[in-house]
Each structure stands twice: as C-alpha cells, then as structure tokens.
Amino acid sequence: MRTPLCDEFGIEYPIFAFTPSEHVAAAVSRAGGLGVLGCVRFNDTEELERVLTWLDENTDGKPYGVDIVMPMKIPTEGTSVDLGAMIPEEHKKFVDETLLKLGVPPLPEGEGREGVLGWLHSVARSHLDVALQHRPVLIANALGSPPVDVIEKCHEHGIKVAALAGAAKHALSHVRNGVDIIVAQGYEAGGHTGEVASMVLQPDIVDAVGPDVPVLGAGGIGSGRQIAASLALGSQGAWMGSVWLGTTEYQQMGAANSEAWTTAFTRATSSDTVRTRVYTGKPARLLKTKWTEAWNEEGAPAPLPMPLQNLLVAEAHNRISAANDPDVISMPIGQIVGRMNEVRPVADVVADLVAEFEATVERLNAIRG
Amino acid sequence: MRTPLCDEFGIEYPIFAFTPSEHVAAAVSRAGGLGVLGCVRFNDTEELERVLTWLDENTDGKPYGVDIVMPMKIPTEGTSVDLGAMIPEEHKKFVDETLLKLGVPPLPEGEGREGVLGWLHSVARSHLDVALQHRPVLIANALGSPPVDVIEKCHEHGIKVAALAGAAKHALSHVRNGVDIIVAQGYEAGGHTGEVASMVLQPDIVDAVGPDVPVLGAGGIGSGRQIAASLALGSQGAWMGSVWLGTTEYQQMGAANSEAWTTAFTRATSSDTVRTRVYTGKPARLLKTKWTEAWNEEGAPAPLPMPLQNLLVAEAHNRISAANDPDVISMPIGQIVGRMNEVRPVADVVADLVAEFEATVERLNAIRG
Structure with a gap:
C-alpha cells in the first residue's frame, strides 16, 4: 500500500x-x-x-x-479567569444540576481541571x-x-x-x-x-x-x-x-476513567454517537451518553461559542472522568466506534489494516474480471 | 463489473x-x-x-x-379526507403564511394534488x-x-x-x-x-x-x-x-417545475441538502431551499407524523411546482447533488460509471504494488 x-x-x-x-x-x-x-x-x-x-x-x-x-x-483571547467571567450563570446552574441528576459526585477539595485553551x-x-x-x-x-x-x-x-x-x-x-x-x-x-x-x-x-x-x-x-x-x-x-x-498504547495515558471508557466504547454501536456543540462550542461528534442527551432535553441552554463552552464544562469533564461511569462519558469519537470491540496493540491494528486492504483489492479485481 | x-x-x-x-x-x-x-x-x-x-x-x-x-x-389508515381532518389548524396556517412569504401563488381554481397515500x-x-x-x-x-x-x-x-x-x-x-x-x-x-x-x-x-x-x-x-x-x-x-x-429520460416525466428544478440541482453543492421531517413526517434528505429553511425558523411548528405531514404539504408541493422558482423547491435528493451539473442520457451515465470503476481498480492495483 x-x-x-x-x-x-x-x-x-x-x-x-x-x-x-x-x-x-x-x-x-x-x-x-x-x-x-x-x-x-x-x-x-x-x-x-x-x-x-x-x-x-x-x-x-x-x-x-x-x-x-x-x-x-x-x-476571544484571555486567561481562563477572564473568559470564565463571560459564562452565564444559567449555564453553570444547568451543568451543576445535570451532574447532580446523573449522579456524578463533586471532586475532592482542591482538585479541578482548567479548560482547554489550546x-x-x-x-x-x-x-x-x-x-x-x-x-x-x-x-x-x-x-x-x-x-x-x-x-x-x-x-x-x-x-x-x-x-x-x-x-x-x-x-x-x-x-x-x-x-x-x-x-x-x-x-x-x-x-x-x-x-x-x-x-x-x-x-x-x-x-x-x-x-x-x-x-x-x-x-x-x-x-x-x-x-x-x-x-x-x-x-x-x-x-x-x-x-x-x-x-493498549492509548491505555498507557492512564486516564482516570479508562475502565468506564473501555466499557462504553466496546458496547457502543455505530448509531451511538451524536454531533453536538456541547464539547467545544463547535459541532463535534461525541459518544452519545446521558451527558450529551441531557443537553437535548427541554429547557437545556444552547451551548456557548468556542472557547467558552469548554471552559464551562471543564470541571464537569473532570468530575465525569472521576466518576468512572460508562453511562456518563464525554468523549469525541466517530461512528467507527461500533467496530471498536476489543483493546489491541497498535502494531496489530496496522498489520490488519494492510492485510485487509490487500484482500479488498483482490476482491475488486475479481469483480472487474 | x-x-x-x-x-x-x-x-x-x-x-x-x-x-x-x-x-x-x-x-x-x-x-x-x-x-x-x-x-x-x-x-x-x-x-x-x-x-x-x-x-x-x-x-x-x-x-x-x-x-x-x-x-x-x-x-394510520384512512382516505385523504378522513386523514385531513386530523391536521391541526396551526400547521395549515403556517403552510399558507410561509407560501405567501415565499411568493408562491395559489393554484388556479379547481387544480390541486391529493397527498401521497402510497x-x-x-x-x-x-x-x-x-x-x-x-x-x-x-x-x-x-x-x-x-x-x-x-x-x-x-x-x-x-x-x-x-x-x-x-x-x-x-x-x-x-x-x-x-x-x-x-x-x-x-x-x-x-x-x-x-x-x-x-x-x-x-x-x-x-x-x-x-x-x-x-x-x-x-x-x-x-x-x-x-x-x-x-x-x-x-x-x-x-x-x-x-x-x-x-x-434526459427523467425530464420526459414533464414535471411542471422541471426548469426551476434543473437550475436548482445544477447549482447546488453537496452542502445544500438537509435531513428533515417536512416532506413525509419521517427524516428524509431534501434539497435545502427557502421552503425547508422556513420550517427551521423560530415559531415554525414541528412536522406531523407520517402520513399526515405529506397530506399537509401536498397542495404546497403542487403550488411550489407551478411557481417554477429554483429558490423554493421541495425535492428529495442526496448529497451527490453537488456533482449533478448537467443533464445527460442514462446510457452515457451508465457507460461512465463502468469506465470509471475500471480505472479506479487499476489505480488501486498500482497503490497495492
């Protein structure tokens, strides 16, 4: 190839x-x-x-x-403190109430995560x-x-x-x-x-x-x-x-919720994703979970523009990770998630990609005749 | 092939x-x-x-x-008269007002179209x-x-x-x-x-x-x-x-709006479609036009379930066809519309499909090496 x-x-x-x-x-x-x-x-x-x-x-x-x-x-540029001041109270309240409803506990005192500023x-x-x-x-x-x-x-x-x-x-x-x-x-x-x-x-x-x-x-x-x-x-x-x-190499990142996450993507089908603005403020495809669904319910506020939305949900993401609940995950992923059913080494994945590509070209040659 | x-x-x-x-x-x-x-x-x-x-x-x-x-x-089964009685007045009013706003004239006395019952x-x-x-x-x-x-x-x-x-x-x-x-x-x-x-x-x-x-x-x-x-x-x-x-064979159907329709699909890009319930009540991809956009505006009612939605819009579809305006079309079509840039005979389309398939397999063989 x-x-x-x-x-x-x-x-x-x-x-x-x-x-x-x-x-x-x-x-x-x-x-x-x-x-x-x-x-x-x-x-x-x-x-x-x-x-x-x-x-x-x-x-x-x-x-x-x-x-x-x-x-x-x-x-908009700014520190996370400056930008945080631009987030409406209604949105903060919705996030807090949603996490409470979904059974996601608060973080221990002093822990938190700054929103993505990249x-x-x-x-x-x-x-x-x-x-x-x-x-x-x-x-x-x-x-x-x-x-x-x-x-x-x-x-x-x-x-x-x-x-x-x-x-x-x-x-x-x-x-x-x-x-x-x-x-x-x-x-x-x-x-x-x-x-x-x-x-x-x-x-x-x-x-x-x-x-x-x-x-x-x-x-x-x-x-x-x-x-x-x-x-x-x-x-x-x-x-x-x-x-x-x-x-297996991804698991070396040691995300707090890797167990819940592995359960979540292993059981997901290709229908279990959603394109939504709740992660960053711009449309992005995520795993469909109780968290993403909550933003579709009646009375939920519209997501904020980038970069505010991610600052809004940064602590929520951290709490969700710590909660380790496969039903409440916030993770960008494509529709291919339906085929991610086991955890394998990168080298095996690459070898299979190449072998299946070659077999596919063989098959097309037979169709072409 | x-x-x-x-x-x-x-x-x-x-x-x-x-x-x-x-x-x-x-x-x-x-x-x-x-x-x-x-x-x-x-x-x-x-x-x-x-x-x-x-x-x-x-x-x-x-x-x-x-x-x-x-x-x-x-x-739900029924004649178009029985079923028509199940359509809320709010929806009929929205359709009438939308057509007025979009400049789609009423039909001449006595003309109309029964909704699709198929x-x-x-x-x-x-x-x-x-x-x-x-x-x-x-x-x-x-x-x-x-x-x-x-x-x-x-x-x-x-x-x-x-x-x-x-x-x-x-x-x-x-x-x-x-x-x-x-x-x-x-x-x-x-x-x-x-x-x-x-x-x-x-x-x-x-x-x-x-x-x-x-x-x-x-x-x-x-x-x-x-x-x-x-x-x-x-x-x-x-x-x-x-x-x-x-x-060219499709044009033999002699749809009233074929001129507007040809203009509309010829200029459309692959971004100019929308998946919506406004045609039948179930999600279907249509050409994105002022008509489909009107249903997304604030205050627009939610489309009705099948079979009521198509009965609701049946006369609108007929008026839209007669109006022959490329900006106001109601037509199911896929994202491939971006590549439909000229009207050609079916036999030419088929011949090109086969030839391009063969060239593609050649190309894949070269990549495979």
Missing part, C-alpha cells in the same frame, strides 16, 4: 494516526505509519516539550507529526514554537487553514502543513493560503466535523484541489476495506483517529 | 436505479443495470397498471424491479397486486421489511425482495423476516435515511447479515469511484437514486 505520500514522508504505509497519546503516535510511526500528536490538551508548553522529547527518543528515528488547533475564526491562537502558536525545536515532518491544523505566517514558518523549517476541511470550498481556501495536504473530514468522523459524508466529500475535495494537492480521507475509517474505499474515492492516504482509542 | 447479483437477475452491471420515472427505469435496464420503478406516487392503481405495461414493452425484454413503501410502523399499507398492497400481474424480478421496500405475507407472496412468484436499512440491527430484522437483499441506505442518501454514513454503514450491514445475503450500497453514489468504494466496503452492487434526476 504505497502512494506518493509514503516517499514524501519516508513512511511505509499512508496511514496517518491522529492521537492525543504520545504512546500511540510513537507506536504508529514505528509500525510504518505516521503518528500525529494532538497538542490541544497541553495548556502547559513545558509538558509538551517533555512529551515531544519523549517522542524523539521513542520512534526509532521514524518520522512523526503534530496537530495544533487554530480555528479560522479567531476565538484553541486560542496564542496558545497554539506556543505549541508550534515548541514543536519547531523538535523534528516533526508534518504540522496539521484541526480546524482549517492556519494563518499564512504559520504556514510559511513551517515551510521554512521544511515541514509540510495539513489542514482539515469539511467542504470543498474550505479545502480550496486552505490551498490558496499555502496548505500542502488536505484532510477531508467526513460527517462520520469523531471530533469537529461538518455535514458532508466521506463518500461524497472525498471526491469533492480531491477534484476541487486537483492532482497536485494530496488528500487524506478521514471519517469512518477503521479497517482495510475502509482504507481501500477511501483510496478508491481518490485520497492518497487515510487519516484515522478514533480507532487508536481502542489500543 | 460483475458480482453474483448480475447472474441472479440476468443483468450486465450491478447498478440498481431507484426512480419514480418509467423512462429512466427502462433506460437503465436497457443499458445493462436494473431499473426499479418507485410506486409510491401512484394513488391510482390504474395508472400504475398502464405504466408497468409500458415498462414491459420498453425494456427490450430486460428485467426491471418495482419499489413500494410499507413503513415498519403501520401509519405509504399506507392498503395502497402499497394494491401496488404489489398490480405489479404481480407484470414481470418484475425484484420488489424493494423503501422503509424496511415488508410484512412476512408480502415477502412470501413475492417468493411464490419467484420475485426477490429487497429492503432498505439504515442500521445493522434493522438489516438483521429484515433478514429474519425473509428479505433476500439489503439496501444499506447511508446518511448521505436522498429521501428517507438514517444517521450512519455509508463508509461505516455498509461494512456494518455486510458483516451483520453474512455472506449469504447480498448488500447494495446506497447513498452518495454517483460515479465509478463511488461504486468502487461501495464494492470495497463489501457491497455487491450500487443502489442509486438522485443521479437519475439529472438525466
């Missing part, structure tokens, strides 16, 4: 793994794909510095990428500055084209820039800004996503940007059949995120 | 064309696929009788199918009785499994039964009822559709029903690349609907 991107990045397979876990990213790169570390969770750049140093040392010299989040519409441009720029001290081969931006000066800075360092797009017109705008690779993020994908499904979106974007701009298919990909489908649609590789949440 | 379904039905390509137009159905069957005539529009069984006789005579002896609509949850089980059974006097090789049910006695009746006549499914559990239930072929209808499809996109839904259903039950991929298919993707996902053929609305 080789496309021009394999030579471009010095990888064996055009399998790109978006993951918040350095353990997963390293394992994918070692297995022949390209691990791409999501940086949005690092409010503290020193922690990112430590993690990238670990990546440098644990990838056997194989390439890796990083993913930052700079929304195209720049969110989508502020100031913070994302600090992520980039740290990353440039290491050896990423790819910088991806999860919410569209980064500013032109960021793209130019990456290019000066010989780093390719990828950007997610949920519609052909956005992809074209990214390319005009200088983006090198488009990640076509279909409706079925986990996290921030648009409304056009992969089957339609991928060829839309491939044809819009033309043969000189490689496209990665994203959304709904968890098997070799789905990689073959994506490549049939014209993509030059697969961008996968959700699937890695079901790996 | 041959799968076992080609031998099963005596067709050249596993391309199944769902269409309300006998002209399209006949042209697809003559071009080597299987035309499947949608019967829901026939409130008058004598008209269906005439149309099926025409199909018998215009398919050069090639096979064809018919599509009936029997919802799994049986709708999804009443009584009417769908009459469609079946008429069809059994002709030579369909396939009866498809657009809203799930038909009742077991209907399936048995088809089997007695040597006719295969297909049923649409939007989730694996529905597909399994159809198979338990005796359905022979599952149409996996993805989120991106036009008309009644679920929430799981094709990339995930097709392998879900293929694996759930096992190798003995053929699956047709539906939703987002309008090119040979998309057929290849669907077959890669494990389907044995493609079920396509929207694409035929952009053919």
